[in-house]
Amino acid sequence: MDADTVNALDMLTTLLGSPSFPVIQALKEALPTATCSCSLTLDTPEPAIVFFAEGVDEAEESLAEI
Secondary structure (H helix, E strand, O other): OOHHHHHHHHHHHHHHOOOOOHHHHHHHHHOOOOEEEEEEEOOOOOOEEEEEEEOOOHHHHHHOOO
């Protein structure tokens, strides 16, 4: 993968991880005690943008697989 593609995916990840992005807002709504974000992973056969939540409260764990 060339550097321009990696840079574009990195910028996309930055935009998608913004607190105003709808997916991040939905995660924060469903998991209010969690810190929600996304990241770019290049160590898989295809690049992937992964959304995740850290610090999920025990009562929210059933929602953790959204």
